[in-house]
Amino acid sequence: MAACTGCQVELRLPNRPEFVAVARLAVSAVACRMNFDIEAIEDIKVAVGEACNNAIEHGCPASSGSEMIILRCDLEEGALAITVRDSGDGFDPATATRQRPSGTVTLSERGLGMLLIESLMDEVDFSSSPGDGTQVRMVKRLRTTEER
Amino acid sequence: MGNTVNLQVHTRCVDTQTAVVEFEGEMDVYTTPQAKEAMLDLLDKGYHHLVVNLQRAEYLDSTALGMLVGTLKRVREQGGDLRLVAPPPRIRRLLEITRLVNVFPIDASEQEATEKLTQEGMES
Numbered sequence: 001m002a003a004c005t006g007c008q009v010e011l012r013l014p015n016r017p018e019f020v021a022v023a024r025l026a027v028s029a030v031a032c033r034m035n036f037d038i039e040a041i042e043d044i045k046v047a048v049g050e051a052c053n054n055a056i057e058h059g060c061p062a063s064s065g066s067e068m069i070i071l072r073c074d075l076e077e078g079a080l081a082i083t084v085r086d087s088g089d090g091f092d093p094a095t096a097t098r099q100r101p102s103g104t105v106t107l108s109e110r111g112l113g114m115l116l117i118e119s120l121m122d123e124v125d126f127s128s129s130p131g132d133g134t135q136v137r138m139v140k141r142l143r144t145t146e147e148r
Numbered sequence: 149m150g151n152t153v154n155l156q157v158h159t160r161c162v163d164t165q166t167a168v169v170e171f172e173g174e175m176d177v178y179t180t181p182q183a184k185e186a187m188l189d190l191l192d193k194g195y196h197h198l199v200v201n202l203q204r205a206e207y208l209d210s211t212a213l214g215m216l217v218g219t220l221k222r223v224r225e226q227g228g229d230l231r232l233v234a235p236p237p238r239i240r241r242l243l244e245i246t247r248l249v250n251v252f253p254i255d256a257s258e259q260e261a262t263e264k265l266t267q268e269g270m271e272s
Contacts, residue, residue, distance in 0.1 A: 020176055112246050113209070115245065115246060119245045120245070
């Protein structure tokens with residue numbers, strides 16, 4: 001795996017629902033190559049799927065001509081950093097709808113995606129600026145044998 | 149790209165109010181509309197007691213969770229209920245993270261869920 005450290009994998013995907021599964025498959029293959037365990041790979045797949053869902057919801061409409069999701073994997077020492085970027089109008093992560101992991105459960109159909117991303121990944125950063133799209137950077141650290 | 153490759157939806161009616169919906173495969177932003185259509189079709193036909201069998205569901209995202217929450221709200225408005233059956237450990241974990249494990253009744257088997265819903269139907 002050490003030979004892979006420092007490598008980057010970048011994928012440009014159409015901003016359409018049928019390509020979210022492609023993003024999940026690609027990132028799970030990268031995580032597998034880094035020797036993540038199956039549970040961590042499943043966490044990464046869900047988080048990447050949710051980030052792509054957000055990009056589809058908030059990114060450019062498919063008719064705009066710039067409807068791409070850019071998925072980048074940075075293979076770092078002991079961690080996989082994944083960035084999902086869209087070219088939409090952006091949104092304010094601080095005020096975005098999200099469910100809270102504790103407290104009263106409300107029957108809300110929205111906000112579950114961000115909660116899943118934040119729960120499944122070790123580090124999550126949202127950044128967004130008007131006219132420059134939204135970027136979600138997520139990091140999953142490799143667990144040592146003792147931690148498993 | 150047909151979405152039937154990733155998800156298969158099987159429905160069957162138990163009685164005049166109760167139906168079983170079984171999802172097999174991946175439920176995500178692409179395939180969930182197909183699942184939602186099947187659920188709404190059952191609601192339109194008067195089935196307000198739904199058993200959702202997740203035993204063969206391989207993947208489920210927030211779109212699918214949102215669809216299930218929306219359906220649960222609809223059936224409860226009609227005096228019905230929705231019970232989940234045998235979610236695999238991965239999906240159960242997502243239900244726990246989102247605390248939806250406290251919202252959806254979950255049963256180990258389709259028979260158990262059906263019996264409870266049939267009983268609820270008789271009592272209502």
